[in-house]
Amino acid sequence: METISSDENYRVLNNVRIGKDVKIFSFVNAYGCSINDGSKIGTFVEIQKGASIGRNCKISSHTFICEGVEIADRVFIGHNVTFINDKFPRATNEDGTPQTEADWNCEKTYVQEGASIGSSATILCGITIGKGAIIGAGSVVTKDVPENAVVAGNPARVIKYLEKKLV
DSSP states (O other): OOOEOGGGGEEEEEEEEEEOOOOEEEOOOESSSOOOOOEEOTTTEEEEETEEETTEEEEOTEEOTTTTEETTTEEOTTTTTTTTTOSSSBBBBBTSSSGGGGGGGOOOEETTTEEEEEEEOOOOOOOOTTOOOOOOOOOOOOBOOOEEEEEEEEEEEEEEESOOOOO
16 A cells, blocks of 8 residues: 555545555545555545545545544445544533543444445444445434345334345
8 A cells, every 4th residue: 555645636635545546536635544445535525544445445425434434345435424433522521621532432433345325324433334234325323234234214224134145
């Protein structure tokens, strides 16, 4: 992997590890993360430090991938998907002082191989989305999703399992 820093074509890529044949479109903000071989990152995506994108993934426009998110190989992320990494976010501490990174707990989220997340889904932290799972557009995922499950709704619930395993 190559590590680059650039602002070429309205991108901010600061200390990003990028694999071979990665395509990153304009207006992307990525820093301190890794993007592996063959992945595509759409316009207006933010990928924060410590996040990782596997091989041959497609991250659609307007998506937010925060610190603590690990995306495996061959994952599809639709438009406007938002990941969360803190279950109880606050702007200030009890004494009114502004919070810093030291004042919150970043919870990991795992998206396993071949999963697909529909547009405008919100993924809460501390969960695992199983291999080959499909998240319906607009869903709010609050707990682990089993392998090859199709979930939808708010909160997302299993509506069926795929007969043909995608992974």
